[in-house]
Amino acid sequence: MPETLWTVLKVFIVVNVVMLHVAYVVYFERKVIGHMQARLGPMRVGWHGLLQPIADGIKLFFKEDIIPSSADKPVFYIAPVIGVIAAIASFAVIPMWEGFSLANINIGILYLLALSSIGSYSIILGGWASNSKYSFLGGLRSSAQVISYEIAMGMSLVGVMMLSGSANLTDIVNAQSQTWFIVSQPVAFFVFLMAAVAETNRTPFDLPEAETELVAGYATEYSGFRYGLFFMAEYAGMFAMSAVATVCFFGGWKGPDVWFLASIPGVVWFLLKIYGFIFFYFWIRATLPRYRYDQLMGLGWKLFIPLALANIIFTGLIKLL
Amino acid sequence: MEMETTISLLDIRPLVPELTMICVGLIVILLDLIVRKKEVVAIVGIAGTLVALYGTYKLYGFYEPQSAFSGMFVLDGYSNFFKLIFYLNIILTICISFKYMAIEKASFGEYYALLMFATTGMMIMASAADLIVLYLGLELMALSTYILAGITRKRQRSNEAALKYFFLGAFSSAFLLYGISLTYGLTGTTNLREIASALQTLDLNGSPIMYLGLIFMIVAFGFKIALAPFHMWAPDVYEGAPTSITAFMSVGPKAAGFAVLGRVLFGAFAGMQVQWASILIPMAVLTMAVGSIIALAQTNIKRMLAYSSIAHAGYMLLGVITGTTGGLMSTVNYLAIYLFMNIGAFAIVIMLRREGFQGENIEDYMGLSKSHPLASALMLIFMFSLAGIPPTAGFIGKFYVFMEVIKAGYVYLAIIAVAFSAISAFFYLRVVMYIYMKDPKEEVVLTRSPSMSIALAVTAMMVLILGIFPSFLLNLVRYSILG
Amino acid sequence: MTAPQLFFAYFAVMITVLSLLMITRRNPVHGVLWMLVLFVHIAGLYIFLNAEFLAAIQIIVYAGAILVLFLFVIMLLNLKKEETVKKFQKHWLVGVGTGIIFAVFSVSIVRKIEVFPQLGKYTIEAVKAEGNIMTVGKVLYTKYLLPFEIASVILLVAIIGAVVLAKKRIE
Numbered sequence: 001m002p003e004t005l006w007t008v009l010k011v012f013i014v015v016n017v018v019m020l021h022v023a024y025v026v027y028f029e030r031k032v033i034g035h036m037q038a039r040l041g042p043m044r045v046g047w048h049g050l051l052q053p054i055a056d057g058i059k060l061f062f063k064e065d066i067i068p069s070s071a072d073k074p075v076f077y078i079a080p081v082i083g084v085i086a087a088i089a090s091f092a093v094i095p096m097w098e099g100f101s102l103a104n105i106n107i108g109i110l111y112l113l114a115l116s117s118i119g120s121y122s123i124i125l126g127g128w129a130s131n132s133k134y135s136f137l138g139g140l141r142s143s144a145q146v147i148s149y150e151i152a153m154g155m156s157l158v159g160v161m162m163l164s165g166s167a168n169l170t171d172i173v174n175a176q177s178q179t180w181f182i183v184s185q186p187v188a189f190f191v192f193l194m195a196a197v198a199e200t201n202r203t204p205f206d207l208p209e210a211e212t213e214l215v216a217g218y219a220t221e222y223s224g225f226r227y228g229l230f231f232m233a234e235y236a237g238m239f240a241m242s243a244v245a246t247v248c249f250f251g252g253w254k255g256p257d258v259w260f261l262a263s264i265p266g267v268v269w270f271l272l273k274i275y276g277f278i279f280f281y282f283w284i285r286a287t288l289p290r291y292r293y294d295q296l297m298g299l300g301w302k303l304f305i306p307l308a309l310a311n312i313i314f315t316g317l318i319k320l321l
Numbered sequence: 322m323e324m325e326t327t328i329s330l331l332d333i334r335p336l337v338p339e340l341t342m343i344c345v346g347l348i349v350i351l352l353d354l355i356v357r358k359k360e361v362v363a364i365v366g367i368a369g370t371l372v373a374l375y376g377t378y379k380l381y382g383f384y385e386p387q388s389a390f391s392g393m394f395v396l397d398g399y400s401n402f403f404k405l406i407f408y409l410n411i412i413l414t415i416c417i418s419f420k421y422m423a424i425e426k427a428s429f430g431e432y433y434a435l436l437m438f439a440t441t442g443m444m445i446m447a448s449a450a451d452l453i454v455l456y457l458g459l460e461l462m463a464l465s466t467y468i469l470a471g472i473t474r475k476r477q478r479s480n481e482a483a484l485k486y487f488f489l490g491a492f493s494s495a496f497l498l499y500g501i502s503l504t505y506g507l508t509g510t511t512n513l514r515e516i517a518s519a520l521q522t523l524d525l526n527g528s529p530i531m532y533l534g535l536i537f538m539i540v541a542f543g544f545k546i547a548l549a550p551f552h553m554w555a556p557d558v559y560e561g562a563p564t565s566i567t568a569f570m571s572v573g574p575k576a577a578g579f580a581v582l583g584r585v586l587f588g589a590f591a592g593m594q595v596q597w598a599s600i601l602i603p604m605a606v607l608t609m610a611v612g613s614i615i616a617l618a619q620t621n622i623k624r625m626l627a628y629s630s631i632a633h634a635g636y637m638l639l640g641v642i643t644g645t646t647g648g649l650m651s652t653v654n655y656l657a658i659y660l661f662m663n664i665g666a667f668a669i670v671i672m673l674r675r676e677g678f679q680g681e682n683i684e685d686y687m688g689l690s691k692s693h694p695l696a697s698a699l700m701l702i703f704m705f706s707l708a709g710i711p712p713t714a715g716f717i718g719k720f721y722v723f724m725e726v727i728k729a730g731y732v733y734l735a736i737i738a739v740a741f742s743a744i745s746a747f748f749y750l751r752v753v754m755y756i757y758m759k760d761p762k763e764e765v766v767l768t769r770s771p772s773m774s775i776a777l778a779v780t781a782m783m784v785l786i787l788g789i790f791p792s793f794l795l796n797l798v799r800y801s802i803l804g
Numbered sequence: 805m806t807a808p809q810l811f812f813a814y815f816a817v818m819i820t821v822l823s824l825l826m827i828t829r830r831n832p833v834h835g836v837l838w839m840l841v842l843f844v845h846i847a848g849l850y851i852f853l854n855a856e857f858l859a860a861i862q863i864i865v866y867a868g869a870i871l872v873l874f875l876f877v878i879m880l881l882n883l884k885k886e887e888t889v890k891k892f893q894k895h896w897l898v899g900v901g902t903g904i905i906f907a908v909f910s911v912s913i914v915r916k917i918e919v920f921p922q923l924g925k926y927t928i929e930a931v932k933a934e935g936n937i938m939t940v941g942k943v944l945y946t947k948y949l950l951p952f953e954i955a956s957v958i959l960l961v962a963i964i965g966a967v968v969l970a971k972k973r974i975e
Contacts, residue, residue: 106935110860117868124872128833128879143876147869167937343957390950431968438961445954457954464958468965509922529913
């Protein structure tokens with residue numbers, strides 16, 4: 001029994017820590033993009049705007065939760081919740097430092113893929129249940145986009161699984177003690193990175209919420225805390241994807257084994273790498289224009305999937321020889 | 322861990338014909354992009370089939386039942402004979418569909434590729450020695466035929482046919498899977514031979530749960546063969562599908578269904594002959610009754626031929642019911658004969674189709690003999706053969722089945738079958754009567770093509786030759802099955 | 805009842821209830837949603853049977869790909885009129901009757917099973933020692949290589965079929 005309690009406590013702590021990070025990722029984004037555009041970003045609440053995320057959270061929480069009269073209510077209610085649950089549940093299998101993950105399961109990668117596909121329901125359903133054209137178009141776009149890029153993502157991870165001989169994330173990290181998989185699987189990494197951006201509906205693949213044409217896409221009719229949940233799901237998803245990229249391609253919690261660097265705890269390395277990826281997300285958001293929808297689909301099906309397939313064949317050949 | 326199952330490259334050898342068919346199917350698709358003339362694509366399809374036929378013949382040369390892929394796939398005379406039927410089926414189908422598909426504005430290269438894939442599925446079914454392979458072969462065949470039935474996609478009837486076929490096919494697959502899982506749960510294996518021995522050692526022959534599993538499987542095969550009461554889809558699908566595909570479907574999947582029925586019942590459930598005969602006998606009687614009697618009321622020739630094919634399935638089933646090798650041989654023999662006479666009949670139906678004229682109504686045949694004596698004579702031969710009138714092959718087929726049924730002691734079944742056979746003669750002869758004894762309503766122009774002539778010549782010749790000299794085919798069947 | 809029995813009872817009952825919910829919904833999107841929950845429960849049953857790989861595949865393939873496509877199609881079709889049509893015709897009683905007779909029949913037969921086949925070599929311990937994915941992969945690529953390859957041809961045919969039946973033709 002105490003063991004179960006301890007697990008529950010661990011889950012509680014991890015979820016809260018992740019939520020806190022998610023909140024500050026938003027702050028981080030506004031700062032990064034602000035500075036890239038020669039602005040300062042949030043400055044008012046707290047020192048350099050440090051309390052801004054908390055203020056935003058409180059504001060969203062107390063705002064009125066408006067539900068369109070012609071919406072499909074049960075689905076409208078549940079859609080954002082699915083997204084948040086799927087995104088947060090991803091962290092259950094991610095090893096954060098040596099020997100620590102909430103659930104060290106053998107099908108880690110598959111579990112992550114399964115959750116990311118469940119997560120796409122939140123957007124599709126949210127778009128449909130709102131009973132608005134903009135939302136609906138956003139939902140449709142997102143479903144097509146997520147299905148297409150999920151294939152590329154799954155296939156890019158196959159190379160990693162082949163090299164490490166396991167789908168267990170801890171095993172994958174341990175397999176990278178010599179060289180990180182970014183070195184041996186650069187193509188897979190590239191495909192994964194692009195697919196991750198598309199899966200989380202981020203610029204330049206943020207067609208489902210393209211504000212110039214669809215107002216806010218699937219989230220148009222949402223307000224108050226339900227909108228906040230969508231927001232959270234997106235950022236938590238981004239955080240999860242960065243964690244997966246770190247674990248699968250950048251050696252997870254492992255840092256360089258030299259000098260004083262060896263004494264820095266693994267979790268710091270882990271977080272550093274994650275924030276590196278998150279910075280990358282912001283960087284391309286501030287740099288690249290949005291793709292057109294047919295370009296997006298063409299890219300996914302005609303470039304990334306063949307690339308990932310070729311990578312699998314190539315890896316297999318190398319392993320065989 | 323016990324010994325690992327190993328698979329060597331040599332395992333591929335018995336599969337060469339199937340692999341050839343798949344490869345040619347893929348080539349056909351690619352060729353379709355490059356070549357504008359669809360005739361070339363069709364000829365490549367025929368050539369590929371001939372290569373596969375040659376492969377089967379070569380493998381037949383060292384006749385010894387071979388098994389591959391840890392006993393999942395067998396190559397024996399039984400499967401080879403069925404493969405021969407499938408090859409002839411696809412070649413004749415391609416021959417009769419050249420012009421026809423152009424008229425239907427659906428002469429796509431994929432049409433020929435799908436025919437090849439469907440045939441591959443049938444071949445896999447005939448060679449399956451494991452329920453999983455059997456199921457997958459069946460799905461490969463079924464999926465391809467669903468698409469083929471709906472390939473003239475501008476016609477609503479065709480769409481309806483494809484959809485109906487798909488739904489009922491999926492339904493029957495569920496039955497098959499349920500039967501397979503029950504069998505697997507009881508015996509712990511899906512291999513047909515191992516099932517037979519497990520049934521013996523565990524003393525499960527005749528147990529009610531095995532009976533249930535068997536019923537499920539027979540229901541599923543019954544759907545594919547179009548046995549009553551699972552025949553409901555057949556008339557609508559046969560009528561709605563393009564005629565060439567109707568010809569293909571009425572022979573291929575039926576033969577494949579009988580191949581697996583024979584393989585499963587004789588291979589795995591030989592000890593339960595009493596049980597499966599008790600299911601099949603009422604089905605056979607009902608099938609013959611439904612096929613013969615409802616066909617009387619049809620005015621559309623494709624629909625009439627659909628009911629006729631149901632009735633024929635009933636006769637063929639009689640041979641299986643006997644549970645003897647002789648009975649099985651008579652069924653196989655009947656199938657081979659049915660191939661020629663049925664495709665021949667459909668070929669004539671296809672010839673009546675031209676731009677802006679369906680030619681599917683029986684009244685369209687009125688006075689055909691005045692304007693087209695040769696085609697009329699051919700139709701006469703096919704109709705006589707389907708009715709089972711000597712000296713055509715259809716008579717021989719029926720004759721041997723009835724003989725075997727009597728030999729096995731089911732005299733009453735033979736009497737019933739003869740009675741229904743007499744009833745069915747009525748609607749076949751009605752077509753002949755329309756052709757020869759009525760005055761033409763309007764002039765009928767036939768669509769001719771060289772390949773069609775070849776197909777007609779081959780089918781008509783075979784119907785006559787096999788009717789007069791049946792021993793050739795019978796010996797071939799005997800040699801294939803008994804060795 | 806022991807814990808595994810409770811577990812199984814939960815999943816079995818839920819699967820039945822959910823499938824009933826699924827087919828009785830008037831709104832097709834709601835039907836699909838119940839199907840999603842149903843799939844998750846089936847995956848749970850797989851985990852219960854120590855088939856974790858299958859469970860993951862169940863979610864990824866069925867919930868993640870197939871069902872999303874279902875939703876996609878249903879949403880594009882705009883089935884407003886179909887929603888008002890009566891869902892079950894008169895024969896539904898016949899169907900339910902047949903189903904009940906069949907269920908009673910099967911249950912009465914299944915309860916009589918006394919002989920069980922010998923257990924195969926893939927015991928839970930053997931699978932766990934090697935890892936679920938590894939075991940499945942090995943079996944799939946050795947013993948079941950042929951069925952696996954046939955399945956790939958079937959998928960190819962499905963793709964060709966979709967293209968043939970749905971693609972715009974340039975005359």
